[in-house]
Amino acid sequence: MLVGKVVKKLSIIMKETLRYLAGIAGPSGYGSNSTAEQVTQDSSSSLFSLPNSQLTAIVTGATSGIGAETARVLAKRGVRVVIPARDLKRAGEVRERIQKESPKAEIILLEIDLSSFASVKRFCTEFLSLGLPLNILINNAGKFSQKLEFSEDKIEMTFATNYLGHFLLTELLLDKMVDTATNMGIQGRIINVSSVLHNWVKKEHFCFTNLLNPNNYNGTRAYAQSKLANILHAKEIARQLKGRNARVTVNAVHPGIVKTGIVRDHKGCITGMYFFYRLYTTMTLIICLVSNIFGRENSKSKLISFSNLPADSLFFFASKLLKTSAQGASTTCYVALSPKTEGVTGKYFADCNETNCSTLANDESEAQKLWKQSRALIRRHLHQAKQ
């Protein structure tokens, strides 16, 4: 029984891994190899291209990596892109590169530090004062902190940046998005960029006070927890918006493992572990199968010698399998622009296809609890700041 279950699980992992490696397209028609440009090619035929309806998108974390590519492709498709950034010089360089390729692209730069409630609030006031519509909000910025650091609000930095900053940003811009959708007759879309690593979080470790001020810090765990919070946030806002009959969808995405700053920052830790796990499982299975078929006796010793391969060469091998930024931005751009995702809300996507997230990420009561705790915390902070 147990063996049956394990074999079933391994065969699912193997199928998924092979699908990933071969870039086989899923039901959307796209897969792991698809680029952001490819998946948005049909956006010109969508509802989004009604006359006089230039879309406006905010893309956080667009000074590099997945966000920069997302901003470039949205701009190429005629979307006005607002880039909130803590480093306006870097953001200016991104704007220059985009406008070199798409001279008519409208790119607006505004300052934000997502780890600071006051800065997020300032950004929203500034953005709203421009009187622009808001159709798409891409909560993409992300941070991985090796060491325990605290934000100016005295909250663990990864959780403050990846989750709480985006929570407040979404809260302050939500009415604008709902109004824009009603006035323009075009569905608004919010995308939270999460990660497959959310799967690693256990319920007993997901405790709000501990997330704010962990007593036993582990960088990868903090990152995974913040990414779980991104999915729970998307699900809860989607539920609330459905209840309001608002024409705004909210979804979460895993971009894939992509060669960007966040991966380089922690020297292959996340990348290596994930790919190592998948490759090891697949290779182990293949070796077992081949050994069984050909009646080799020493399959066990082969497995042992495989597991002893130097970590460096495995990481090197794994790094060859990472996605490019063009591929990494594809799931976000697909969910943001494709006519195929019209009306889809509260879902989780990877490789441009809807897929399953963890049981904990699907837990509605956990999502509601986290939302209430986050809102109460932020209100308290903003109230104290006023006094």
Ligand SMILES: NC(=O)c1ccc[n+]([C@@H]2O[C@H](COP(=O)([O-])OP(=O)(O)OC[C@H]3O[C@@H](n4cnc5c(N)ncnc54)[C@H](OP(=O)(O)O)[C@@H]3O)[C@@H](O)[C@H]2O)c1
């Ligand atoms: N790369 C992957 O393999 C992978 C896998 C799964 C999920 N993701 C997710 O994908 C998203 C994009 O990451 P990436 O891979 O493109 O990483 P990246 O190249 O390091 O980009 C991160 C972006 O976030 C911005 N940022 C960080 N802290 C900020 C803050 N306090 N305020 C404002 N902006 C801030 C950075 O801006 P600065 O220029 O100011 O640093 C940068 O633009 C993240 O949410 C990440 O968790 C990535």
